[in-house]
Amino acid sequence: MSSMSAEASIPIPRMASDERRELVLKAATEVFGQRGYAGTTTDQVAAAAGVSQPYVVRIFGTKEKLFLAVLQRALDVMMVAFRQALSEEPELPVSQRMGRAYVDLLQDRGLLLSLMHGFVLGADPEIGRVARCGFLEVYKFLKAEAGLGSVEAAEFLAHGMLLNTLVGIRMTDEYDTNPDAREMLEGSLGAKLPLLLALDHTRTAS
Amino acid sequence: MSSMSAEASIPIPRMASDERRELVLKAATEVFGQRGYAGTTTDQVAAAAGVSQPYVVRIFGTKEKLFLAVLQRALDVMMVAFRQALSEEPELPVSQRMGRAYVDLLQDRGLLLSLMHGFVLGADPEIGRVARCGFLEVYKFLKAEAGLGSVEAAEFLAHGMLLNTLVGIRMTDEYDTNPDAREMLEGSLGAKLPLLLALDHTRTAS
DNA sequence: CGGTGTTGTAATCGGATGATTACTTATTCG
DNA sequence: CGAATAAGTAATCATCCGATTACAACACCG
Numbered sequence: 001m002s003s004m005s006a007e008a009s010i011p012i013p014r015m016a017s018d019e020r021r022e023l024v025l026k027a028a029t030e031v032f033g034q035r036g037y038a039g040t041t042t043d044q045v046a047a048a049a050g051v052s053q054p055y056v057v058r059i060f061g062t063k064e065k066l067f068l069a070v071l072q073r074a075l076d077v078m079m080v081a082f083r084q085a086l087s088e089e090p091e092l093p094v095s096q097r098m099g100r101a102y103v104d105l106l107q108d109r110g111l112l113l114s115l116m117h118g119f120v121l122g123a124d125p126e127i128g129r130v131a132r133c134g135f136l137e138v139y140k141f142l143k144a145e146a147g148l149g150s151v152e153a154a155e156f157l158a159h160g161m162l163l164n165t166l167v168g169i170r171m172t173d174e175y176d177t178n179p180d181a182r183e184m185l186e187g188s189l190g191a192k193l194p195l196l197l198a199l200d201h202t203r204t205a206s
Numbered sequence: 207m208s209s210m211s212a213e214a215s216i217p218i219p220r221m222a223s224d225e226r227r228e229l230v231l232k233a234a235t236e237v238f239g240q241r242g243y244a245g246t247t248t249d250q251v252a253a254a255a256g257v258s259q260p261y262v263v264r265i266f267g268t269k270e271k272l273f274l275a276v277l278q279r280a281l282d283v284m285m286v287a288f289r290q291a292l293s294e295e296p297e298l299p300v301s302q303r304m305g306r307a308y309v310d311l312l313q314d315r316g317l318l319l320s321l322m323h324g325f326v327l328g329a330d331p332e333i334g335r336v337a338r339c340g341f342l343e344v345y346k347f348l349k350a351e352a353g354l355g356s357v358e359a360a361e362f363l364a365h366g367m368l369l370n371t372l373v374g375i376r377m378t379d380e381y382d383t384n385p386d387a388r389e390m391l392e393g394s395l396g397a398k399l400p401l402l403l404a405l406d407h408t409r410t411a412s
Numbered sequence: 413c414g415g416t417g418t419t420g421t422a423a424t425c426g427g428a429t430g431a432t433t434a435c436t437t438a439t440t441c442g
Numbered sequence: 443c444g445a446a447t448a449a450g451t452a453a454t455c456a457t458c459c460g461a462t463t464a465c466a467a468c469a470c471c472g
Contacts, residue, residue, distance in 0.1 A: 014438060014449055034329045039244030041429060052451050057431060113326060120322050120374035123240045131375050132387075139390045150393030157394070158368035162360065165367045168326035169337050181338075184345045187356030188363070220419055220468065247459060258421050263461060 017059075024049040024056050026108075029070050033110025036117045037067050037127070068130055071118045074111045075134040081105060082141060094146050095156065102160055103192045106167065106199055116164040162188055163196075172200050223265075230255040230262050232314075234276050239316025242323045243273050243333070274336055277324045280317045281340040287311060288347060300352050301362065308366055309398045312373065312405055322370040368394055369402075378406050 015023075027049035031040050042063050046053040060066035085101035086094070105111055119135065122128040142153040166172075166188060174181035175197065185193055221229075233255035237246050248269050252259040266272035291307035292300070311317055325341065328334040348359040372378075372394060380387035381403065391399055 170328035
């Protein structure tokens with residue numbers, strides 16, 4: 001009978017630290033994307049990841065290191081997506097493939113917004129360094145691998161920053177009710193607008 | 207001789223509440239622009255404005271209301287600048303005048319960055335409302351008053367968001383040492399780059 | 413004068429939050 | 443097995459920060 005108590009308590013599944021780290025990183029990306037670096041608490045990240053608050057700080061050391069890891073992961077994911085987009089569907093123009101790959105990054109919730117939050121915190125020594133380095137990495141890729149000129153690359157980046165802003169400001173919330181918002185979204189995104197609108201539906205429908 | 211003690215203590219200059227409010231608002235714009243909404247303390251704003259911390263919260267009620275006032279002021283200043291740019295130098299093309307007016311807003315330290323911080327906090331009910339409304343106001347102006355088409359307006363906004371990002375990420379810090387950064391800044395800003403570089407010099411020289 | 417409203421501060425409070433410590437439970441391996 | 447290692451948490455701490463309160467000094471006005 002002494003074994004009954006052991007059977008009554010369901011064994012809590014453990015996880016390899018690598019998997020757990022990745023899981024927390026994804027959860028942190030979502031929360032940081034919505035609330036920004038300073039506006040996010042380690043407790044909110046922990047809740048989103050389904051672990052305790054002390055555990056997320058033990059995995060990453062400090063909240064700042066966690067945010068830096070989120071930024072680095074976002075940049076890595078982006079570069080992988082860009083390189084894959086370059087290698088596929090060679091019949092389409094480069095700019096179109098890159099734009100499509102960029103919009104597809106919205107599937108990874110909070111990824112582009114976490115980056116954006118990092119970009120506007122350039123005054124912070126650590127965050128600024130990673131942000132500048134990552135931004136320049138993208139620019140170098142656009143020129144050296146995607147074959148864009150410096151003005152074309154700037155144009156691509158400009159549209160990317162506008163997309164980030166429109167997502168961050170939640171302009172799609174006004175799409176159904178505000179004709180101006182609708183028109184602006186269409187003028188800004190063109191054929192890529194449906195991809196953005198579809199995202200909101202998956203969120204509200206879940 | 208009883209008046210001597212009164213003469214010894216230098217009378218502290220008072221200020222009309224309107225002036226003081228404006229002064230705090232400008233100081234808050236600078237600090238919020240550098241550190242974001244959640245990353246800024248009311249104490250930092252107070253120090254920048256040269257008043258006590260309880261006073262800045264008494265003027266505005268709460269920190270959030272202060273940030274909303276900063277956003278509203280930034281939007282107002284921007285619209286005034288745009289309208290003035292439209293009415294002056296009619297020999298130049300509209301887009302050039304608007305772009306120039308936008309870059310000139312960098313003179314008001316933190317103004318564009320505070321806006322940017324507001325834009326990426328669209329998930330916040332209050333901040334999001336003001337940010338969306340202000341952004342749409344600009345778009346409507348570009349179409350109705352500046353006479354741009356929806357795609358041209360989006361193009362203008364895109365370059366604005368890229369400028370905001372480059373300022374926020376402090377890309378100009380790398381201008382002298384990093385050839386890639388130099389090239390990207392030139393490709394992004396073109397003739398407006400000197401205006402941006404001049405700003406940093408005024409800051410480091412002060 | 414003197415009293416009344418306004419500008420402004422010092423002191424302090426209470427809640428939030430990042431981090432630390434100590435402990436528990438599972439897994440791995442000789 | 444059983445000891446060692448790793449995954450994970452509960453409890454708690456110390457600090458920060460927005461807000462409140464109570465008070466001080468000055469201006470205006472009768």
